Amino acid sequence: ADSAAIQRATLRQAQLTKPAGALGDLEALSVRLAGVFGTEFPAPQGGAVLVAAGDHGVAQEGVSAYPPEVTPAMVMNFLADTPAGPGGAAVNALARTVGARVYVMDAGVNAALPDHPRLHQCAVRRGTRNLRVEAAMTPDEAQALILAGAALARQAIEDGADLIVPGEMGIGNTTPAAVVTARLLGLDPAEVTGRGTGVDDARLAHKVAVVREALHRSPATGPLQVLAEFGGYEIAAMLGMMLETAAQRRVIVLDGFVEGSAALLGVTLAPALREFLFPAGHCAERGHAAQLAHLGLKPMFDLGLRLGEGSGGVLALPLLRAAAATLREMRTFEEAGVPV
Amino acid sequence: ADSAAIQRATLRQAQLTKPAGALGDLEALSVRLAGVFGTEFPAPQGGAVLVAAGDHGVAQEGVSAYPPEVTPAMVMNFLADTPAGPGGAAVNALARTVGARVYVMDAGVNAALPDHPRLHQCAVRRGTRNLRVEAAMTPDEAQALILAGAALARQAIEDGADLIVPGEMGIGNTTPAAVVTARLLGLDPAEVTGRGTGVDDARLAHKVAVVREALHRSPATGPLQVLAEFGGYEIAAMLGMMLETAAQRRVIVLDGFVEGSAALLGVTLAPALREFLFPAGHCAERGHAAQLAHLGLKPMFDLGLRLGEGSGGVLALPLLRAAAATLREMRTFEEAGVPV
Numbered sequence: 001a002d003s004a005a006i007q008r009a010t011l012r013q014a015q016l017t018k019p020a021g022a023l024g025d026l027e028a029l030s031v032r033l034a035g036v037f038g039t040e041f042p043a044p045q046g047g048a049v050l051v052a053a054g055d056h057g058v059a060q061e062g063v064s065a066y067p068p069e070v071t072p073a074m075v076m077n078f079l080a081d082t083p084a085g086p087g088g089a090a091v092n093a094l095a096r097t098v099g100a101r102v103y104v105m106d107a108g109v110n111a112a113l114p115d116h117p118r119l120h121q122c123a124v125r126r127g128t129r130n131l132r133v134e135a136a137m138t139p140d141e142a143q144a145l146i147l148a149g150a151a152l153a154r155q156a157i158e159d160g161a162d163l164i165v166p167g168e169m170g171i172g173n174t175t176p177a178a179v180v181t182a183r184l185l186g187l188d189p190a191e192v193t194g195r196g197t198g199v200d201d202a203r204l205a206h207k208v209a210v211v212r213e214a215l216h217r218s219p220a221t222g223p224l225q226v227l228a229e230f231g232g233y234e235i236a237a238m239l240g241m242m243l244e245t246a247a248q249r250r251v252i253v254l255d256g257f258v259e260g261s262a263a264l265l266g267v268t269l270a271p272a273l274r275e276f277l278f279p280a281g282h283c284a285e286r287g288h289a290a291q292l293a294h295l296g297l298k299p300m301f302d303l304g305l306r307l308g309e310g311s312g313g314v315l316a317l318p319l320l321r322a323a324a325a326t327l328r329e330m331r332t333f334e335e336a337g338v339p340v
Numbered sequence: 341a342d343s344a345a346i347q348r349a350t351l352r353q354a355q356l357t358k359p360a361g362a363l364g365d366l367e368a369l370s371v372r373l374a375g376v377f378g379t380e381f382p383a384p385q386g387g388a389v390l391v392a393a394g395d396h397g398v399a400q401e402g403v404s405a406y407p408p409e410v411t412p413a414m415v416m417n418f419l420a421d422t423p424a425g426p427g428g429a430a431v432n433a434l435a436r437t438v439g440a441r442v443y444v445m446d447a448g449v450n451a452a453l454p455d456h457p458r459l460h461q462c463a464v465r466r467g468t469r470n471l472r473v474e475a476a477m478t479p480d481e482a483q484a485l486i487l488a489g490a491a492l493a494r495q496a497i498e499d500g501a502d503l504i505v506p507g508e509m510g511i512g513n514t515t516p517a518a519v520v521t522a523r524l525l526g527l528d529p530a531e532v533t534g535r536g537t538g539v540d541d542a543r544l545a546h547k548v549a550v551v552r553e554a555l556h557r558s559p560a561t562g563p564l565q566v567l568a569e570f571g572g573y574e575i576a577a578m579l580g581m582m583l584e585t586a587a588q589r590r591v592i593v594l595d596g597f598v599e600g601s602a603a604l605l606g607v608t609l610a611p612a613l614r615e616f617l618f619p620a621g622h623c624a625e626r627g628h629a630a631q632l633a634h635l636g637l638k639p640m641f642d643l644g645l646r647l648g649e650g651s652g653g654v655l656a657l658p659l660l661r662a663a664a665a666t667l668r669e670m671r672t673f674e675e676a677g678v679p680v
Contacts, residue, residue, distance in 0.1 A: 017417055018430050019405070019537035023651070024624065024644025065359070066680075073678040077357055077671060088671030090358050096669065097661045197359035284364065301641035303659075304364025311363070318658035319643075321437045329436065331417060331428030338413040340406075 001035030001275040009034030009042075015332040025298065029278070029323035036251055036276055037162075042324040044251065047100035047317040048161035049091055049310040050152050050241050051078060052145075052168050054233035055110035055127030057136065058214075059172035063207045065197045068127070068171045072111035075169065078104045078309075079116050086118060091167060091309035098317045101159065105152055107145055108233030109170075122148035128232055131176060131214045135229045142228045142236045149240025157248055163317055164245045165253040165280075166238040166262065167310020171197075174285060175207060177261035179214045179230035181287050184223070184264045185294055189215065194257070194286030223268040231261070238262035243269070246276040251320065255313035256283035256306065260291035267295065280316035281305055341375030341615040349374030349382075355672040365638065369618070369663035376591055376616055377502075382664040384591065387440035387657040388501035389431055389650040390492050390581050391418060392485075392508050394573035395450035395467030397476065398554075399512035403547045405538045408467070408511045412451035415509065418444045418649075419456050426458060431507060431649035438657045441499065445492055447485055448573030449510075462488035468572055471516060471554045475569045482568045482576045489580025497588055503657055504585045505593040505620075506578040506602065507650020511537075514625060515547060517601035519554045519570035521627050524563070524604045525634055529555065534597070534626030563608040571601070578602035583609070586616040591660065595653035596623035596646065600631035607635065620656035621645055 009031045014020060021027065033042040053075045059068045074089060082088045085096055095102045105120040106113050110127035113119060124144050128136035137145075153164055174196035181192045189211035195204055218229045227236055239262045245252045246266075254263055254277050266273045279292055279299040284306035292299060300319050305312045333340050349371045354360060361367065373382040393415045399408045414429060422428045425436055435442045445460040446453050450467035453459060464484045468476035477485075493504055514536035521532045529551035535544055558569045567576055579602045585592045586606075594603055594617050606613040619632055619639040624646035632639060640659050645652045673680050 016430070017414065017428065018647050022537070022645065022647035023430060024646065026643060026645070069679050073676065074357065077676040077678060080671070080676065082669065082671060084669035088357065088669070088676055090356070090363060090666060090670055093665040093669035094662045097665045098658055197362070300643065301659075303366060303640065305362070305366070306364065307358050307362040315659060315662055318438060319641075319655060322434045322655055325433040325437045326430060329422065329424035329428070329433035330430055331420070331422060336413065336417040336420065336428055338417060339409050 002038035005038050005040055006031055006035040008040040009327055012040050012327055016326060016330040017333055017336050017338050023326060026323040026326060030327045033324050034327060036249060041328045043328060044162050044321055044324055046161040047098060047163040048103060048156035049095050049100055049165040049167050049314055050103045050156060051091060051310055052105040052107040052149065052234035052237035054108040054170040056170060056172035056176060056232055057128050057130035058132055058175050058210065060130060061132055061210050063175045063210055064172045065199050066171050068110055071169060071171050072109050072113060075104060075106065075109060075113060079118050089309060090307055090311045091314060094311055094314040098314055100314055100317055103152055103156055105237060107237040120152055131179060131230050132210050136176060136231055137228050139228050142224065145233045145236035146240035149237035150244035153241040153244040157250060162250045163253055163320055164241065164250055165255060165310040165313030166241040166259055167255055167313060168234040168238060168258050168308055170232060170234050173232050173234065173258050175210060176230055176232040176235060177258040178211045178287055180226055180261040181264060181291060182211060182215060183226050183230065184268060185290055187290060192287030192290055223265045227265055235262050239265050242266045242273060246273045251278055252276045253313040253316050254279045255310050256308050257285035257288040258308055260288055264291060278320060280312040342378035345378050345380055346371055346375040348380040349667055352380050352667055356666060356670040357673055357676050357678050363666060366663040366666060370667045373664050374667060376589060381668045383668055384502050384661055384664055386501040387438060387503040388443060388496035389435050389440055389505040389507050389654055390443045390496060391431060391650055392445045392447040392489065392574035392577035394448040394510040396510060396512035396516060396572055397468050397470035398472055398515050398550065400470060401472055401550050402543065403515045403550055404512045404536055406511050408450055411509060411511045412449050412453060415444060415449060415453060419458050429649060430647055430651045431654060434651050434654040438654055440654055440657055443492055443496055445577060447577040460492055471519060471570050472550050476516060476571055477568050479568050482564060485573045485576035486580035489577035490584035493581040493584040497590060502590045503593055503660055504581065504590055505595060505650040505653030506581040506599055507595055507653060508574040508578060508598050508648055510572060510574050513572050513574065513598050515550060516570055516572040516575060517598040518551045518627055520566055520601040521604060521631060522551060522555060523566050523570065524608060525630055527630060532627030532630055563605045567605055575602050579605050582606045582613060586613045591618055592616045593653040593656050594619045595650050596648050597625035597628040598648055600628055604631060618660060620652040
């Protein structure tokens with residue numbers, strides 16, 4: 001981030017026509033946006049949600065409340081033509097309300113998906129292997145999806161987006177996210193394994209045991225090894241989206257727990273990525289709070305969301321635009337002739 | 341609110357393509373919006389912020405960190421022509437980012453304000469009397485401002501708004517808001533008196549003492565008496581905005597502590613008003629939490645805002661639009677053919 005712009009934005013924010021600090025967290029957000037965009041007058045233009053979908057071998061362990069068939073069905077839902085516009089899922093409906101475009105990627109769904117003009121076909125395999133008993137993917141597969149995610153982010157940026165929301169869909173994917181988070185943060189599986197789409201107590205205990213077995217199986221600690229051993233294709237894709245977005249000095253809006261596991265991989269690979277991360281909301285999935293604590297970043301709201309898809313990230317876009325507008329459009333006490 | 345629409349919305353929300361409850365508080369918000377608009381497909385169109393400005397005789401007691409001259413100067417700031425559009429204050433900048441229109445009312449500023457095409461001149465007196473020693477306003481004055489607020493809300497609704505944000509500006513106005521809140525909720529002044537624009541410990545202690553003296557001066561408990569004895573012209577105007585908005589079955593977006601004092605008066609007068617109230621964010625001003633606890637309503641975010649002007653309310657508009665869109669634009673599991 002641009003430290004000179006951050007300094008100028010900090011000075012300007014203190015002179016705007018309001019009591020010092022009265023805009024709360026919007027003030028710090030506006031200064032961080034100044035750092036990303038390299039100006040004390042940040043003017044984000046477009047928002048984009050990049051939804052990567054993938055299936056998971058570990059789903060056969062019964063770690064989810066839903067069957068894997070939901071993943072391809074939801075991809076078709078993201079793409080469907082509806083009276084309201086493209087897509088009938090939450091992320092589509094929410095994105096329309098904030099003028100954000102939704103990009104959909106098959107990162108490795110366990111089904112043959114039909115060609116569709118809005119579907120980016122990037123799968124190298126129909127779902128990962130079962131991370132409980134073997135590496136989820138090969139290093140080459142992981143790299144292919146990182147590159148595919150980066151390419152999709154590049155396209156969204158070329159299309160005009162500068163607020164990028166990586167999102168995901170994949171039955172079972174809170175399990176790889178939990179394993180990745182536990183390993184990178186050195187936490188016990190029970191501290192980072194949650195109910196996902198809503199498993200009961202018995203299934204949650206089983207899920208924790210699966211996460212524990214996976215961690216025992218491999219001592220990998222390097223981020224790319226952790227990704228291949230324990231991750232998912234959509235997690236690899238989101239990592240690529242984040243690396244590319246940061247490299248192009250745009251904003252990464254960080255949604256939920258699965259997205260957070262990609263962010264942890266990202267800051268382990270490239271610590272400066274943190275300056276481009278803007279957490280949207282608290283996520284109800286256990287383990288998300290530990291991710292944010294490690295990143296040292298505060299989310300913008302607490303609406304109890306636990307859907308994924310990038311849906312929470314979409315809700316953060318208006319708040320980021322608002323924060324930027326304070327620096328750009330509010331007058332200073334001097335400009336406005338208001339006595340201090 | 342329309343209980344049949346609430347029932348239909350509750351059923352529909354449970355069938356949408358997402359795990360049950362995964363949209364968190366957006367789900368309950370969407371159902372409340374269905375109740376307001378009388379349909380399980382709520383489609384809010386326009387947002388409006390109605391900023392009422394007033395001065396306060398009690399300001400001469402030294403209860404604020406800013407001089408009263410700031411009130412008219414900020415009104416001119418709300419109205420100023422700037423390169424970005426009308427108004428150089430926070431509420432203007434934020435409102436532009438969400439497509440909301442800002443209406444500005446002189447509800448009783450202690451200055452002669454020039455005629456301006458965007459200024460609604462509704463003042464009956466240049467500032468209230470000092471509520472520490474006498475009634476802040478006469479019953480007739482209070483009524484005049486209630487009616488003026490109702491008329492402005494009616495105009496905003498005629499202009500196309502159905503998400504109405506009452507807002508305010510007035511140096512010293514957290515003092516009347518604290519007195520009104522203490523009396524209506526039966527709380528000690530220390531529990532509801534905060535730092536406003538930022539007074540230090542000594543001035544805060546003095547402010548608490550002023551609130552206590554006012555409460556001892558008059559035993560009034562009826563809402564209109566409480567308003568006249570302890571309120572402010574902008575609080576009366578916001579009460580009128582809220583009554584009219586509820587009567588027209590539109591959404592009242594509830595911003596901060598001063599707005600909250602008007603809402604307490606509103607639900608005391610007309611308990612059904614509560615169904616139309618949607619608190620925006622937690623406000624950092626002491627006493628706001630007690631207001632929300634009394635109303636039994638949960639705000640949407642906690643950004644540490646304490647500016648007033650309706651600025652926090654503006655930030656809630658995209659979240660309300662998003663909540664409504666889930667009911668309107670998401671498909672059900674059956675519609676999407678997603679296996680459950």
